Amino acid sequence: MPNLTIHLLRESIQHHSDAVGFTAAKHISIDDGIRHIGDLYVAPKPEKPPTWASIFKDHVADLSELGMVKSTGGVLIVKAKGRHFALTFGQGRFILDQDKIEERFGLLATLNSLEADALRSIDKRTFDAVDQNSRVQVGLTSAAADFGIDIERDLIKGIVGYPKGKKADLLGRRMSGSDALTVSRDINLRTIRKALAAYLRAYESTDYREHFAWVDQIHQVRKKGHLATELDGLLIGKLEAVQSQGGQGGDCWLAAPDVLDWDVVEGFRFTQAKGDGYLTDMHLPGFFDTVKNTELSVELLKMRHVYAVNADHMEVKHWTVYKCIHCEVEYDGKSYLLSGGQWFEIKKDFVDTVNEFFDGMKVFEHALPDYQHAKEGAYNAELCGSHQDYWALMDLKHIKVGGVHDKVEFCDAYSTGMELLHVKHYGGSNLLGHLFNQGLVSGELLRDHPKYVKLVNKELPPSYALNDADEMPRDVSAYTIVFGIISQSDEPKLRIPFFARVALKNVYRRLESIGYTNICIAKISVDPIFKQKTQLPPGKVKGKKK
Numbered sequence: 001m002p003n004l005t006i007h008l009l010r011e012s013i014q015h016h017s018d019a020v021g022f023t024a025a026k027h028i029s030i031d032d033g034i035r036h037i038g039d040l041y042v043a044p045k046p047e048k049p050p051t052w053a054s055i056f057k058d059h060v061a062d063l064s065e066l067g068m069v070k071s072t073g074g075v076l077i078v079k080a081k082g083r084h085f086a087l088t089f090g091q092g093r094f095i096l097d098q099d100k101i102e103e104r105f106g107l108l109a110t111l112n113s114l115e116a117d118a119l120r121s122i123d124k125r126t127f128d129a130v131d132q133n134s135r136v137q138v139g140l141t142s143a144a145a146d147f148g149i150d151i152e153r154d155l156i157k158g159i160v161g162y163p164k165g166k167k168a169d170l171l172g173r174r175m176s177g178s179d180a181l182t183v184s185r186d187i188n189l190r191t192i193r194k195a196l197a198a199y200l201r202a203y204e205s206t207d208y209r210e211h212f213a214w215v216d217q218i219h220q221v222r223k224k225g226h227l228a229t230e231l232d233g234l235l236i237g238k239l240e241a242v243q244s245q246g247g248q249g250g251d252c253w254l255a256a257p258d259v260l261d262w263d264v265v266e267g268f269r270f271t272q273a274k275g276d277g278y279l280t281d282m283h284l285p286g287f288f289d290t291v292k293n294t295e296l297s298v299e300l301l302k303m304r305h306v307y308a309v310n311a312d313h314m315e316v317k318h319w320t321v322y323k324c325i326h327c328e329v330e331y332d333g334k335s336y337l338l339s340g341g342q343w344f345e346i347k348k349d350f351v352d353t354v355n356e357f358f359d360g361m362k363v364f365e366h367a368l369p370d371y372q373h374a375k376e377g378a379y380n381a382e383l384c385g386s387h388q389d390y391w392a393l394m395d396l397k398h399i400k401v402g403g404v405h406d407k408v409e410f411c412d413a414y415s416t417g418m419e420l421l422h423v424k425h426y427g428g429s430n431l432l433g434h435l436f437n438q439g440l441v442s443g444e445l446l447r448d449h450p451k452y453v454k455l456v457n458k459e460l461p462p463s464y465a466l467n468d469a470d471e472m473p474r475d476v477s478a479y480t481i482v483f484g485i486i487s488q489s490d491e492p493k494l495r496i497p498f499f500a501r502v503a504l505k506n507v508y509r510r511l512e513s514i515g516y517t518n519i520c521i522a523k524i525s526v527d528p529i530f531k532q533k534t535q536l537p538p539g540k541v542k543g544k545k546k
Contacts, residue, residue, distance in 0.1 A: 110177030
């Protein structure tokens with residue numbers, strides 16, 4: 001039974017040619033002699049040797065002797081129930097203007113056509129310490145719960161399932177949905193409109209909300225699509241407002257999208273010129289200083305870069321400015337956020353729940369000194385220096401526990417008040433996810449690992465030694481776990497990216513479930529003078545050329 005791939009086109013499409021992006025495609029009207037069925041666009045490609053033929057290019061004079069291959073892509077555009085559908089064949093999807101495709105058509109049509117226990121495969125992206133893209137498959141059709149879905153962290157990208165009973169006769173034996181809908185069914189062009197009308201009804205239904213409402217928590221917005229273009233326009237408006245306020249305020253800020261090795265990275269700059277030096281952190285005022293006489297645009301944000309540099313002012317990593325922007329906007333009554341260069345639609349109830357959690361989280365009651373150091377390690381060492389007797393340094397003291405974790409850090413600093421302080425520079429969701437995960441792993445080991453306390457005590461000064469109870473699991477209710485985030489923001493309250501808040505909420509919930517009752521967040525402010533300092537190469541004077 002063949003597979004048929006179907007796209008629903010946007011309601012704005014008035015004529016079938018409006019959906020064609022490859023203008024060189026050949027148009028063929030498809031009729032059955034009585035009525036018009038649809039419009040076929042075909043884009044044949046020239047013959048060429050197979051890809052593997054290149055292996056023999058130095059040994060065979062004429063590669064055509066190995067045979068020639070030719071591929072043809074086609075797309076049939078059919079109108080049914082007032083909407084246009086595109087049925088793609090081969091590479092036919094590349095003939096379409098991708099901006100004209102309706103998002104999530106296949107996903108919702110599939111979910112509305114399946115029973116709750118008829119799923120076979122789920123494609124998902126998990127927002128955690130490291131974002132994970134995965135496909136989970138089961139041997140027999142099952143309910144969503146059997147796929148290990150975490151409704152707060154998993155973005156559902158595609159689903160495969162099997163319609164049952166009479167639905168299978170009309171919709172097909174198997175359905176697979178993301179933006180496109182792929183169905184296993186016999187194809188009859190004379191009756192195709194009836195099938196397309198059924199898929200449209202399935203897409204427009206809200207039946208999925210009874211068993212699959214969680215798919216609306218988070219979903220990705222199509223890149224370069226109509227909605228993404230509208231959101232990019234709102235982004236520029238917000239950035240212009242922030243720029244007019246000297247780079248402060250608003251719901252936009254910069255953060256490194258990847259995990260960084262802060263033992264190597266010294267700072268950031270927005271130009272490739274080593275002579276410009278670097279800033280100690282990545283922030284919008286620094287970027288705006290480099291584009292003072294340039295109109296802000298999405299094209300500019302995707303053309304300009306942020307460079308992470310080392311102590312020798314050499315580039316370690318770089319990203320487009322666009323990819324480093326975190327921005328939260330409201331549009332058409334819905335909540336959207338830009339993270340890692342991708343727009344997401346977030347269900348407002350979910351946003352409110354996460355924000356309510358974060359706003360209500362305990363703030364560490366002890367003041368921590370300002371950060372004015374080249375490295376996190378130097379800050380931790382000074383915090384725990386000989387001038388005080390409250391904190392003991394545990395940074396870089398790896399506890400070898402074996403197993404999947406191998407070596408872990410108990411914390412960066414441990415206090416006589418039984419507080420485990422974990423310190424990290426502010427950054428994107430991935431970076432902060434690592435911080436929260438470190439606290440979770442240490443917290444779980446402290447409760448459940450039989451030898452963990454003895455191993456930790458070997459690294460702690462005797463006066464800080466942990467009580468090693470014989471009974472397992474240990475009672476950990478007296479301990480406090482603190483996540484300290486070094487932030488250059490002038491705002492008194494700590495602000496972190498949305499998906500970092502989601503990760504923190506998940507870690508908080510897991511720690512709380514195993515007995516921790518004191519879990520806090522702490523903003524470690526950066527010394528104002530240190531924050532404004534630009535590190536220049538040796539011999540370079542700011543504002544002068546050698």
